Amino acid sequence: MKQNVSTANRTLFMDHTVLELDHIPETIRFRETQINTMYQNIRPAIRGACPTNMILQGLPGTGKTTIVKHIFKEIKETNIHILPVLVNCQIMQTEFRVFHKIYSTLFHQEPPLHGVSIMQLIDAVATKFSRTGDVILICLDDVNFLLHENTMEKVLCTLLRLHEEYPGIKIGVIITVNTIDAPITNHLSKSVNSIFRPNLILFPPYEEEEVRAIMQDRVRVGLCPGIISPDIQDTIVEKTMKECDLRLGICLLKSSADLAESDNRTSITQTDVGASLQTVREIHLQTADKVLKEEEQQMLDMTIKLIRQNGNRMNSGELYQEMEKLVPMCYSSFRRRINKYSYLGLIKINRPNIWGNTREILLRYDTHTIKK
Ligand SMILES: Nc1ncnc2c1ncn2[C@@H]1O[C@H](COP(=O)(O)OP(=O)(O)OP(=O)(O)O)[C@@H](O)[C@H]1O
Ligand SMILES: [Mg+2]
CATH class of the missing domain: 3.40.50.300 (P-loop containing nucleotide triphosphate hydrolases)
Known part of the structure; x- marks a missing residue:
């Protein structure tokens, strides 16, 4: 049912289901x-x-x-x-x-x-x-x-x-x-x-113009007209491109509109987007956290701490040496866990373009957004 922003019981959503992550769009673009x-x-x-x-x-x-x-x-x-x-x-x-x-x-x-x-x-x-x-x-x-x-x-x-x-x-x-x-x-x-x-x-990552087009579809069908300015849409596209994840962009759109609505406003502001970004990233991290066993979670916490202390990146050999001082373990267990964190998208493993087993390990999120 179409709603108008100016009605007494205000909602900024025309159809909030299209901003849910399990929504299957009528048209799947660029695929x-x-x-x-x-x-x-x-x-x-x-x-x-x-x-x-x-x-x-x-x-x-x-x-x-x-x-x-x-x-x-x-x-x-x-x-x-x-x-x-x-x-x-x-x-x-x-x-x-x-x-x-x-x-x-x-x-x-x-x-x-x-x-x-x-x-x-x-x-x-x-x-x-x-x-x-x-x-x-x-x-x-x-x-x-x-x-x-x-x-x-x-x-x-x-x-x-x-x-x-x-x-x-x-x-x-x-x-x-x-x-x-x-x-x-x-x-x-x-x-x-x-x-x-x-x-x-x-499935290659979407280009900026593709993200913009997909987001525009969602805005058109999901939100009431005029509640999001082109500037703010650009900000959301920019954040989406930076994190390389369309899902983050869709969540950001929904969460920003939720914030504006709960504040009884009729448009989304840059502050809504900034505040939502934090929440959306934390939700992603919490989801990944749930699939880690206790000892894996503990090692993840230590990994994050060590990488932060070393300017947000470390090579795998150095990280192993430091980690082993805290929790004795063989290299293959260490590597298995590091790979799991990477599969879950919690850290990033770069392979320098040289022969050998050295890998560079980086945090995928700004340090301040990773809790614990
Ligand atoms: N081409 C597209 N057109 C419209 N919406 C899209 C398109 N591709 C992805 N989406 C939307 O982006 C979100 C994430 O897509 P999806 O869940 O299919 O990603 P995925 O590749 O399965 O990611 P993951 O590997 O994390 O499971 C969904 O809400 C989906 O509707
Ligand atoms: Mg999937």
Whole structure:
């Protein structure tokens, strides 16, 4: 329902849902190539064959999940023999949770969370769907969260080899990865890679003009006319470009409008944007914090402290030496954890353009915005 800013019960939002992060826009801009390639890879499923597996790779906020959801929605509406399953690996971080999600999506009912084994879940799914001729299309979204304890390898190995035990089952796998460091397939064994054979689809960061256009769409549909000036939109675009994350820009827009509205004003100010930036960054950090175990969190705190003391950047060898004085650990555990922080977007690892293992480690956020 359209609202006017000047009504007694003022709201600055015309439709606040379009500023939510799970909103799937009617038009997904600047991603035609990626969408077309994905449709081509899925096409064999229309005639009951296995689709081409895919890796969607790009930094956070480059549209990977949005496009998967968009395509899955269309498949659900148009083809009853292709069964899409979206697994959010940030939430489903264990092998059991992944197969639990696959089971509950395909059977439209929850198996018990306890007292049932992974094997029983797999067997129920595979027995049924090896007979129906349907094609299961599974997206492991944010698969980086399955890198611990070799979970990604185990899950992919089971899914891709299921046809050996259950002839007739047809499965396609899409994984999304939000880092652009080493190829994710480096974490897979040769035997899994040899069946996986994914088509890599890259999601480059949006250019400034693309961010501006996407934000303008949201402003036009989400906010009442005239509440945000072109200058302030420019500021939001500038901050978005600086953090390299469209999601931050959308959150910033919503949070700034919320602030202005709660203050009973009819327009967003630069102060609203400044105050929101702090909140939006902290929310991102808190989300990442939740997926760290206690000892990982403690090491992250020490890492941040050490890097800050060293002018916000350190090379990995120096950091290890200092860290080891505080918490004795072998180099490979240290490196595993540092990689995890990087996968979560909490730190940045630069690889200087020289041979050798030296990596430069930087904080991804201004020092004052990282708490603790
Ligand atoms: N091309 C686009 N057009 C319109 N909105 C977009 C586009 N790309 C991304 N968005 C919006 O940006 C936000 C982030 O997109 P999305 O969640 O798809 O990113 P992602 O690549 O999956 O990020 P992550 O790797 O962190 O999961 C969403 O709110 C989405 O609606
Ligand atoms: Mg995503």
